[in-house]
Amino acid sequence: MNLFDVYPLWDIEPVKGSGTTLWDKNGEVYTDLYGGHAVISVGHCHPHYVKKVQEQAATLGFYSNAVQNSLQKELAAKLGKVSGYDDYALFLCNSGAEANENALKVASFHTGKPKVLAFNKAFHGRTSGAVAATDNPKIQAPFNKTENIVFAPLNDLAAVEAELSKGDFAAVIIEGIQGVAGIYEPTTEFMHGLRELCDRLSVVLILDEIQSGYGRTGKFFAHQHYGIKADIITTAKGMGNGFPIGGVLISPSIKPSYGMLGTTFGGNHLACSAAIAVLEIIENENLVENAEKIGEYFRQELSTDKAVKEYRGKGLMIGLELNEEYIGLRNKLLFEKHFFTGAAGAGVIRLLPSLTVSQETAESFVKAWKELT
Numbered sequence: 185m186n187l188f189d190v191y192p193l194w195d196i197e198p199v200k201g202s203g204t205t206l207w208d209k210n211g212e213v214y215t216d217l218y219g220g221h222a223v224i225s226v227g228h229c230h231p232h233y234v235k236k237v238q239e240q241a242a243t244l245g246f247y248s249n250a251v252q253n254s255l256q257k258e259l260a261a262k263l264g265k266v267s268g269y270d271d272y273a274l275f276l277c278n279s280g281a282e283a284n285e286n287a288l289k290v291a292s293f294h295t296g297k298p299k300v301l302a303f304n305k306a307f308h309g310r311t312s313g314a315v316a317a318t319d320n321p322k323i324q325a326p327f328n329k330t331e332n333i334v335f336a337p338l339n340d341l342a343a344v345e346a347e348l349s350k351g352d353f354a355a356v357i358i359e360g361i362q363g364v365a366g367i368y369e370p371t372t373e374f375m376h377g378l379r380e381l382c383d384r385l386s387v388v389l390i391l392d393e394i395q396s397g398y399g400r401t402g403k404f405f406a407h408q409h410y411g412i413k414a415d416i417i418t419t420a421k422g423m424g425n426g427f428p429i430g431g432v433l434i435s436p437s438i439k440p441s442y443g444m445l446g447t448t449f450g451g452n453h454l455a456c457s458a459a460i461a462v463l464e465i466i467e468n469e470n471l472v473e474n475a476e477k478i479g480e481y482f483r484q485e486l487s488t489d490k491a492v493k494e495y496r497g498k499g500l501m502i503g504l505e506l507n508e509e510y511i512g513l514r515n516k517l518l519f520e521k522h523f524f525t526g527a528a529g530a531g532v533i534r535l536l537p538s539l540t541v542s543q544e545t546a547e548s549f550v551k552a553w554k555e556l557t
């Protein structure tokens with residue numbers, strides 16, 4: 185059987201990792217400043233992570249949600265403490281799209297309303313409701329289209345108010361910082377206005393922190409830079425450092441009922457042990473602070489570089505929009521200098537390294553960049 189051919193793959197096969205270093209099957213060494221789409225939050229094969237997951241695999245890997253699982257409670261307590269959302273409740277699932285799917289469902293159950301407002305260029309995942317809230321017709325099948333989801337331009341409060349005033353809205357869903365679109369930030373003023381609007385019209389405000397969360401931007405969740413609180417927060421990518429897990433953090437004002445949500449694999453023992461290890465490492469190694477510090481270094485070095493048209497983002501969620509003549513830079517960084525980076529279209533390089541990335545590694549990247557530009 186062949187693979188269903190949907191990925192534009194590089195002809196490189198990493199077979200081993202440690203921290204921000206990868207080895208391919210030919211023994212070539214690479215530096216990973218992408219973390220496989222912001223997933224590797226605490227570095228490849230972090231020893232504490234490996235130990236916890238190995239121990240759990242040898243103890244009990246899985247049982248369903250028909251029984252008690254105190255690892256889920258331990259994870260919820262830790263996540264509440266680290267994120268500042270102690271009084272919220274956690275629902276565990278397996279991916280980002282699923283987290284958003286469940287968040288939209290909870291908001292709709294809670295309000296009894298069918299409609300959702302999302303933003304132009306947003307990415308919320310590829311399951312049915314999540315892809316319907318994703319502003320990209322290329323990944324939306326006719327089956328996914330729904331009139332219940334409308335879009336507004338980011339940072340245009342008047343446009344949001346005009347839509348929400350039409351009534352029947354359960355939720356607004358917004359990324360803490362738009363990732364796939366190429367790293368676009370909402371303004372603080374807009375986020376305050378949005379919060380106020382949602383309160384006034386009883387609409388649930390969902391913050392999709394799947395890419396921007398878990399300390400990446402120098403706060404645990406990106407929306408915490410704007411000084412607002414969300415009613416529901418979704419998380420996934422960095423949560424399990426590669427082990428599939430997603431979470432929905434839900435305000436105490438939203439009440440659950442038995443059977444309202446459910447999943448077979450979500451919150452299983454192995455996934456929880458991975459996610460607990462990640463939070464322990466983030467705390468023990470002060471990684472949120474490191475994300476801010478290394479992010480500041482990248483900003484200083486690259487925001488005024490001649491190849492860079494615009495430097496966007498916060499901490500270690502970085503979008504480098506390139507000037508026209510440097511469009512091929514990402515491939516050069518990979519093939520000539522052995523750095524993995526991400527893209528958003530041809531013109532934007534995304535840096536989403538592990539939060540453990542060292543000053544030395546950051547400097548080696550800047551040096552390689554300057555040699556190529």
Ligand SMILES: *Cc1c(COP(=O)(O)O)cnc(C)c1O
Pocket residue numbers: 279280281282284307308309310359363364392393394395396420421
């Ligand atoms: C990656 C991503 C998703 C989807 O997550 P999956 O785990 O791929 O389903 C949703 N929202 C945002 C902002 C993302 O970056």
